[in-house]
Amino acid sequence: MGTRERRQREIADREELFLDIAQELIRQDGLLNLQMSRIADKSEYAVGTLYQHFASKEDLLLALMTRYVKDHVSLFQRVAAWKAPSRDRMFAIGVADSRFIRQCPDFFRVTQYALSEVAWNATSPARRKIFFEVNDPLAEVVISIVDDARRAGDLTLHEQNAQEISMATWSMCLGYHNLAHAEGVLEDFSVRDPYSLMFRHLQYLLNGFGWKPLFDPADHTAIEALIQRIDKEVFDEEN
Template sequence: MGTEDRRQREREAREALFIEKAYELIREEGLLALQMSRLAAACEYATGTLYQHFTSKEDLLAAVATRSTHRRAEGFAQVPGLPLGTRSRMLAIVLSDLDFATANPDYHRLVQYLVTEVVWANVSPARRVALLEAGNPISEAVHAVVAEARESGDLPPVQGISEEEMGLGPWALNVGMQNLANAQGLLDAYDIHRPYEHLIRHFHALMTGWRWEPRLDPDEPSVVRAETERVRTAMRVAGIATESA
């Protein structure tokens, strides 16, 4: 191994250490408690060395989110191949995200914080691109399922809406519910409980509104729960980890 190769590997290993330790500190102490100097000391490096990898704390947080997004996307990549109908596979996409959020409760808080205007402006262009590209398998899975549904006739043609745009509805429902659920006490103040059960029913209402077959009545909770369990069973058989949210 040449000198340059060795230095590059050492740099990559050091950066991975910083990201892993930052992730641990965020989970233990909270997002806003993370300090660059303390992180560097915890990794036994000078603070200046940390800044050789990340131009700002926001850059570091983007790197942490990128690593987690790669893990998040792994489950999505398997969804288009599930032995289910296209509508059920769209539900599997939603469930995969809910399961990831349950296992990684700080992830959506971190992303929500990152994409606020003042924070996102301090993330370097390279880190922004890396974070967005990490989520490509998610949009690719949605595109594949919607395209197949249109081709098979499960989903009637919708004028002027692409496969990617068709995924905006479930995406907005999911992100919105995650944000509401993570705001402590907000839903309780309105006497709203079991947010993810509501999310699934709203999902089915949206799919039925689009006339996505086979239609399912969101006003029948037992039918909704049965469909959720059926899809979860298929996910488990396929090796997609599930954790009920």
């Protein structure tokens, strides 16, 4: 009998439903106003049922993040498959990251909250494990690009491994996301578009690594052109 499997599928579907509704409610009323009982109401299930899926509200948020990560991974994988010099691909990772954040405006907010100590400790170990597993490919993609670069002679590692190199760009992207989402900071610095700044600074960083071919970050036109090319060739979208 496929009975058991059908059941399994039903449960999985229901979980997706809960997450869909949570996502919608967050978009509508903000993370702050997300209430378990509302999710239950909207889904026409009882609160107790919700709690059969998620150990806590935070657990649900972690599940939501985990789902988002799949989109993130698929963007990165497109970059990995892109036929381009290693340096352009590394840069495209930054572009992918920013595109992802733009596509999922709530993602960063949820992440920031879910990864804070307070929330993290209220999540279930099982879901944390899944979360890490789902995230793994992100790192793999980046590391493979670094490895390619080394093999192609575009980059000399100098006693660092590929993981360590990848942490540099990662941290910069992460930091920019933080700045971009911190209310008031950009206004103070009169930065119109934080991500165009991030792109430039990523190029400076890659230059610092001596990642060939070197690129002139002051050449705005060239950067713009590259980004447009990435959007077109990697993410098939205009602008």
